[in-house]
Every structure is written in structure tokens, then in C-alpha cells.
Amino acid sequence: MAADAHRLDTLEKVRAIIGDESPGVRLKVNDALDEPSLAFLARAPFALLATCDADGRPDVSPKGDGPGFAVALDERTLLIPEQKGNRLIFGLQNILATSRVALIFLVPGTEETLRVHGRAELTADPALLARLEQRGKPALLAIRVHVERCFFHCAKAFRRSKLWSPETWPVPLRISFGAMFAKKTGAGAELAAKIDASIEENYRSEL
Secondary structure (H helix, E strand, C coil), rough: CCCCCCCCCCHHHHHHHHHHCCCCCHCCECCCCHHHHHHHHHHHCCEEEECCCCCCEEEEEEEECCCCCCEEEEEEEEEECCCCCCCCCHHHHHHHHHCEEEEEEEECCCEEEEEEEEEEEEEEEEEHHCCCEECCCCCEEEEEEEEEEEECCCHHHHHHHHCHHHHHCCCCCCHHHHHHCCCCCCCCCCCCCCCHHHHHHHHHHHC
């Protein structure tokens, strides 16, 4: 196979396209949660949690609940609740294997995002789970993140994508887990419909 002459395989090649780091940009990077970060977390109902396994294979999992669902115990410690889900627990297994995590927190309508990096561990401390209570239910367990780096990311990706501009939104895409299951197992449309109905009921009753 011929070598790809356009492959970017060194930092020098990438920097030649992207350019050098802007002077002073690293001043926005902190080693702990500051006042603006804490205020943002108090409003954020959603985050993306990135982890990796022992072989370096990454995973990203959505986390979300009411605004402030992630609780800062102090400027260097953050709690993320684990609620009912699909039980695949890829991210939790990765935390047990490597402890490395990265998070992006979002606030609807706000184009800047908060990025948090650190090491994590899992806890079932009843007092901590109670602090993460939502809809009258404590968290199943908590991801305790020891913050090593955090900073706000600029708005350019959101401006380009117009993510928070409802007038640009397409018609919602219908995802049928039932149809996916039926295709893999050779089942028919009737079973697919039953699976989709069961999932919808689970959404209503098992949050």
C-alpha cells in the first residue's frame, strides 16, 4: 500500500497548518474549580464523560439531570451521579481500570462550555449519594472526580453548528431500538414495535 503523502503524523506538520499557540491562552487553564466554573456547574444539566480502558480505547457517555446535578464538594472535588441506564457501564469499568476522565459541561443556550480533567473513583457513600438526589431518589453510585485541570472552551463550535438556534434544527430523528434488534435477530415488525413501546414506557417511569 502506497504511503499517504498527506498524512499528518508529527506535531510539526499539524502546527504548520493550525499555527502556534496564541500568547497567553494557557492563562485560562486552572488546576482547580474557580468561581466562574462553580457558577457554571450550578446551572449545567448535562455533561459528556470521556474515559479510556487499560488499552487506551476511549468511551464517551452522556450524563444529565436537573441543573447542578454534578456537585462540587470543594474546588478540587466533583461528584457525578450515576443513575439508571442501559447497564453496559463501559465508562465505570474504564474508571476502575485507569481512573482517567475528562468532562465537557453544557448549559442550554450558553455557547461556551466547561472542560474538566482529572482522576476519578467510584463511591457508594450513602451521605454523598443523598446529596445527589433527584426526583426523590439518591444516586445509585457516584463518580468522584479529583480535578487536575479545568477551563472554559470558546463558542466557535456552537456558532458554526448553530446548535442552540431552534430555527436551524431538523425534524427530530426517530431512533428505533426495536428495529435494530429485529434486524439482528430476524424478528418481525411486531416485536420491534413492542420493544419500542417498552422503551418509551421505561423513559416515562424509570428516570
